[in-house]
Amino acid sequence: MTAAARSRSARRARWVATGLTAPSWLLLLALFAIPIGIGIWLSFRNEALNSFAEPRFVGLDNYQRMVTEPTSGELIDAAVVTVIIMGLGLAVQLPIGVGLAVLLNRQLKFSRWYRSALLIPMLLTPVAVGLMWRFMLDTDTGVINWLLERVGLFGPDWLGSRWGARVAVVLVDSWQSIPFVMLLILAGLAGIPDGPDEAARVDGASSLQVFRRITLPQLKPVLYVVLMIRVIDTFKLFDTIFILTRGGPGTATQTLAMYNYSLGFVLLKTSQAAALGTVLAIITLPVYFLWQRASRAVEA
């Protein structure tokens, strides 16, 4: 084959590849790029679903309003609540997820059965999970306080008190997220060679020392990935909170995602909600880049 023929063949292959991937690109653009673009465009206008005034371009007004409106304190409250729920969630989910992964990695009896059973919460829809837990956490008639009473403990007002509601949200989110953490850590553990562990044991290291000094450092990149994914997930946590507490009592569990929902769909301030959504997306960008970096480290 001549060089010219090779070049023609390569060009044709490129066109075929372009043609084959074009529908995916179009779909991605239609479903992501255009809505995001429209969202940003809306954030510079004064559109409100319940206003019949002619909408117009208002520049950065919606962004300024976030800090100057009489209700702007709520935005700060929502940011604080998001950080609290994120912090508590990570403090629960990471240690338990890692612990379960380490246990299951030891190939104990019934390990495969446990692994399957532990994955079930991850497979359920958050709305169903929220409804189920809402019944279980009912202070008056719920099974959790009933069980606590049976063992002589006084069950808290889970959904009606500020901290009770926050703990309840973390509990339910953790119940559903720990299997995911466990699964990723388990995959990370499978990639760690046995050699260093065995050598350390021969040298007399205890199981805890082996875990702290050898296993954990090797798991670090995976842990970063898990951490970043969980940070992003918690940042956009909505369904569980909506079903469990609707952001209450008061604003005790109103996260930034919940606040943005109220702005857009309860108060119908479309453009203000779009502006806040844009800001939230910008805030999460660094987390996304950190996640990308951690992912590359895992691949390496």
Added chain:
Amino acid sequence: MTRRRGTGLLSASLLAVLALFAGACGDSKDSEKSGSATPAASGTKQDADVTEINVFLIPSPSSTSIQSFIPEFTKKTGIKVNFTETPYAEAHNKQLLSYKQKAGAYDVAQFDNTYLASFGANKVMTPLDDYLKNSAEYDIADFSEGQQDYGKFDGTTFGLTLSTEPMIQWYRTDLLADAGLEPATTWDEYLSNAQALKAAGKAGNVLGFGPGVTWWWMTLVWSFGGQLYDKDLKPTVTSDAAVEATEYLKKLLEAGPDGASSLDGDTSVAKFFSTDVGEMLNYSGYYGSVKTPENPFAGKFATAAMPKGKADITHLAGWNIGIPSDSKKQDAAWQFLEFVLGKSNAKAYLESGAAAIGRKSITSDAELAKSDPYLPLLDIPASSRIERYPQLKVWPDFQKAADEAITPILTGDVEVKQGLEDLNTKLAGILAGENE
């Protein structure tokens, strides 16, 4: 090289999608134009031969009843009725979108009274006063004055009353009898009944202490002699009456079921109908649930007038139904409303399970009162001041702020006076936006 190719591909795809999108926008503009040239938009109400109308409904006993009348209406008039039911959470957003686009999608639409101000101020609903003036079948005089005002914004009727639901007192006859208590006539009695039941190991009372608590809180503020704001739209929720009402509500929570501060309106009703709770304050529209024979406590529920406070008020809530201004079939739409909600079918409407409309001919019907003993409570005496959701465009903001402030006060996280002062400050900013 690879990157350049990728960028080129991306740009090509983007252009293609933008072209498609621009085409779609062009179409929508065209249809908007033809919509604005329609007879409805130019003030004419009706095209000549209407063969079908579209009715927008929100799931509720009222909606179910309306649907049951459709076959008979079609048989009588030859007009086919298409209906769509949209859950409450999305219903008004969907309507607003349709009205903003002047799509003319609906000829009849059910809506919550909280939207009357917004719909009325923006004239997205057709004024019904001319229809009412000429309709012997609807007979507006069959309603008390307060009820007639229920669909009015700024003196014009934009919606008919689809259900009349005053806040009333509900109680369990067996629990009160066991404790030797009588249904309350004053707020003091209502609280002491609740406290006595709580002391006896039962939940004394229930209402939506969580999301939506504003509905009950404002009822108490009014009943204790207060107001939410004055005529200059300055908030007045730090008044003595508002403080007293809030402290009272806090005591009711203490006498309620454990964890009641998380209950919204519907879950509080579920709690009352399915567990041992002595008293409940809620809208009369829930009476259909009392008649359900499967209820374990069926036959043990009764209703009474809301206890009296310093001011004799009736908090009235319920659905409205109207004709969107962009409908091209307004006369046929009125014909449908007149048929379903007119005097001739009033009894059948109630018997099909709907929450009653407060027609005097219905509320004073002794026969009907046997199956629906709450009906006389809808016959609101002229001495009672009717209060309803404040007719404010900023009401959603107002309610959100109040909801978020009141529950923490009730749970003791915030002290009553401090909480109300903070709320007052917040409401001042919100109410300032009413005339923007």
